[in-house]
Amino acid sequence: MNQSAATISARYAGVLGSFELDVAFEVPMRGITALFGPSGCGKTTILRCVAGLNQMPGRLVVGSEVWQDDVAGKSLKPHERAVGYVFQEASLFGHLSVRGNLRYGYRRALKNGIPETIRFDDVVELLGIGYLLDRATGELSGGERQRVALGRALLAQPRLFLMDEPLSALDRMTKEEILPYFEALRASLSIPVLYVTHDISEIERLADHIVLLDSGRVIAVGRLNDLLADTRFPLARNRDASSVLEARVNVFNAEDGLTEIDIGGEMLVVPGRVGENGSTYRVRIGASDVSLAVDRSSQTTILNVVPVRVLDIQPLDEAQLNVLLTIGHREGGPKLLARITRRAKRVLGFAPGQQMYAQIKAVSLVRSTGRLPTSTAK
Amino acid sequence: MLSLAELWSPIRLTLALASITTVLLLVIGTPIAWWLARSKARWKEAVAAVIALPLVLPPTVLGFYLLLALGPSGPGGWIGGFFGLRTLAFTFEALVIGSVIYSMPFVVQPVRNAFEAFGDRPLEVAATLRASPWDTFWTVAVPLARPGFMTGAVLGFAHTVGEFGVILMIGGNIPDRTKVLSVAIYDYVESLQWAQAHILAAGMLVFSFSIILSMMILGKRVARPGA
Numbered sequence: 347m348n349q350s351a352a353t354i355s356a357r358y359a360g361v362l363g364s365f366e367l368d369v370a371f372e373v374p375m376r377g378i379t380a381l382f383g384p385s386g387c388g389k390t391t392i393l394r395c396v397a398g399l400n401q402m403p404g405r406l407v408v409g410s411e412v413w414q415d416d417v418a419g420k421s422l423k424p425h426e427r428a429v430g431y432v433f434q435e436a437s438l439f440g441h442l443s444v445r446g447n448l449r450y451g452y453r454r455a456l457k458n459g460i461p462e463t464i465r466f467d468d469v470v471e472l473l474g475i476g477y478l479l480d481r482a483t484g485e486l487s488g489g490e491r492q493r494v495a496l497g498r499a500l501l502a503q504p505r506l507f508l509m510d511e512p513l514s515a516l517d518r519m520t521k522e523e524i525l526p527y528f529e530a531l532r533a534s535l536s537i538p539v540l541y542v543t544h545d546i547s548e549i550e551r552l553a554d555h556i557v558l559l560d561s562g563r564v565i566a567v568g569r570l571n572d573l574l575a576d577t578r579f580p581l582a583r584n585r586d587a588s589s590v591l592e593a594r595v596n597v598f599n600a601e602d603g604l605t606e607i608d609i610g611g612e613m614l615v616v617p618g619r620v621g622e623n624g625s626t627y628r629v630r631i632g633a634s635d636v637s638l639a640v641d642r643s644s645q646t647t648i649l650n651v652v653p654v655r656v657l658d659i660q661p662l663d664e665a666q667l668n669v670l671l672t673i674g675h676r677e678g679g680p681k682l683l684a685r686i687t688r689r690a691k692r693v694l695g696f697a698p699g700q701q702m703y704a705q706i707k708a709v710s711l712v713r714s715t716g717r718l719p720t721s722t723a724k
Numbered sequence: 725m726l727s728l729a730e731l732w733s734p735i736r737l738t739l740a741l742a743s744i745t746t747v748l749l750l751v752i753g754t755p756i757a758w759w760l761a762r763s764k765a766r767w768k769e770a771v772a773a774v775i776a777l778p779l780v781l782p783p784t785v786l787g788f789y790l791l792l793a794l795g796p797s798g799p800g801g802w803i804g805g806f807f808g809l810r811t812l813a814f815t816f817e818a819l820v821i822g823s824v825i826y827s828m829p830f831v832v833q834p835v836r837n838a839f840e841a842f843g844d845r846p847l848e849v850a851a852t853l854r855a856s857p858w859d860t861f862w863t864v865a866v867p868l869a870r871p872g873f874m875t876g877a878v879l880g881f882a883h884t885v886g887e888f889g890v891i892l893m894i895g896g897n898i899p900d901r902t903k904v905l906s907v908a909i910y911d912y913v914e915s916l917q918w919a920q921a922h923i924l925a926a927g928m929l930v931f932s933f934s935i936i937l938s939m940m941i942l943g944k945r946v947a948r949p950g951a
């Protein structure tokens with residue numbers, strides 16, 4: 347089988363208990379790929395199969411390494427797979443100190459002659475856990491425990507990071523406390539991540555790619571926004587469906603206190619001073635915050651009006667429609683999802699291919715993507 | 725009348741028997757406990773029941789079958805033949821074999837419980853941290869199960885010290901070879917040597933009390949860290 351070395355290619359088909367899984371997907375060997383779907387869709391099972399914790403007939407190739415190949419009768423044992431696994435609960439070793447936990451996989455990786463690409467001191471600094479090193483694990487808070495678990499997995503020098511809903515056991519406050527560390531991780535390391543979650547807000551914030559799953563099948567694989575905005579897939583049918591786009595800070599207008607950001611060649615403004623010129627951000631635009639107009643209306647309080655082209659219109663319920671748009675009038679611009687009423691469409695009478703204007707009521711910054719949020723950048 | 729050497733002999737023999745038995749129990753019992761805790765075989769509970777049998781079986785019944793097994797026409801006699809013995813019964817070795825079987829459930833049960841208590845997760849974590857199953861066993865499973873090992877070792881030791889029926893059946897009452905504490909006390913009472921019986925019995929009482937007490941204190945201390 348010919349496949350590029352820069353991908354993770356997985357195929358599993360089998361039964362585990364009463365659960366039937368039949369999936370195949372290929373995702374890039376970089377960035378965060380979210381395995382997303384309702385509970386019971388098999389996302390955790392896939393992750394466990396990738397780690398070797400569950401066995402299922404199939405094939406798994408990570409970069410240039412074959413981890414499982416049933417034809418060749420090969421399947422690496424869990425401890426032979428260079429993964430870093432973060433479980434839902436931190437699952438720290440109670441008989442070891444924080445330092446002992448961090449060093450567990452680290453020592454074994456180095457003993458196996460694996461080059462130390464992730465250094466102990468860097469991880470401790472990145473995750474801000476220096477003050478915890480000599481504590482017993484029982485004394486840590488939920489957020490601290492998960493940070494230590496993250497560091498422990500990192501120090502095992504993984505080629506592939508596996509995260510099974512690492513934030514779901516945490517309360518909202520703790521989640522907000524931890525997310526920046528995940529983002530820092532993403533920005534400073536080039537290890538690919540398979541991230542299991544059923545929380546769309548985590549996906550909007552962290553994911554670069556999505557594998558959409560439902561009842562043991564893959565529905566779609568693709569880049570984050572392609573799937574978020576795609577009217578054929580369930581994500582666009584969520585009540586708070588959205589588009590997530592990459593934006594570059596253009597200039598800050600001090601007079602109005604607005605920052606101008608560039609999305610696919612079109613300019614939007616967001617309130618306040620956002621980052622430095624040239625830095626990139628991820629922005630989220632709710633589908634319900636996008637309305638459509640046939641011309642560039644001048645009589646509106648909405649500042650963000652951009653030219654768009656209608657790509658697709660899909661019914662959502664008896665009252666509403668999902669409209670997939672592309673920003674700008676050129677081909678291949680960023681995709682934007684709008685939610686409008688059936689009546690509005692009837693009145694305006696537009697169809698796919700038509701050029702219109704999107705009025706965007708709210709743009710929220712999800713996160714910085716261009717630089718590290720912490721000072722530990724090396 | 726009161727000979728110190730005569731009193732010391734059964735104590736020394738008992739301590740030797742209990743120590744050797746405890747070490748053997750840990751060596752043999754740990755893999756059994758591990759298998760019982762981890763295996764998904766349906767018949768494992770049958771094995772567990774066989775190991776637990778001495779808990780409910782009258783010691784004389786166990787002793788009777790052991791006697792047959794160790795005697796000249798049993799496997800014990802056959803093995804004894806290699807060492808120029810006609811039988812393994814009525815030897816110190818017989819006591820060790822009997823004690824290991826008799827005290828097995830007292831070690832296997834707490835160790836198995838401890839292995840089961842922490843579930844699969846720590847083992848899975850270790851596997852994803854590049855630890856082989858053997859490595860995981862020694863660096864994660866055994867340390868996490870330490871309270872179980874301590875309980876098992878203390879119970880196994882104490883139970884061997886207090887053993888009577890099986891010993892009488894397979895060991896007899898041979899001074900310096902099979903006459904252990906419990907048998908010696910019985911013997912002294914039989915021959916109306918109350919003073920000697922008192923000394924040994926009171927000693928046992930104090931010993932047993934300190935065992936139970938130290939186990940409770942240890943149990944509390946182990947329960948605290950970790951979590």
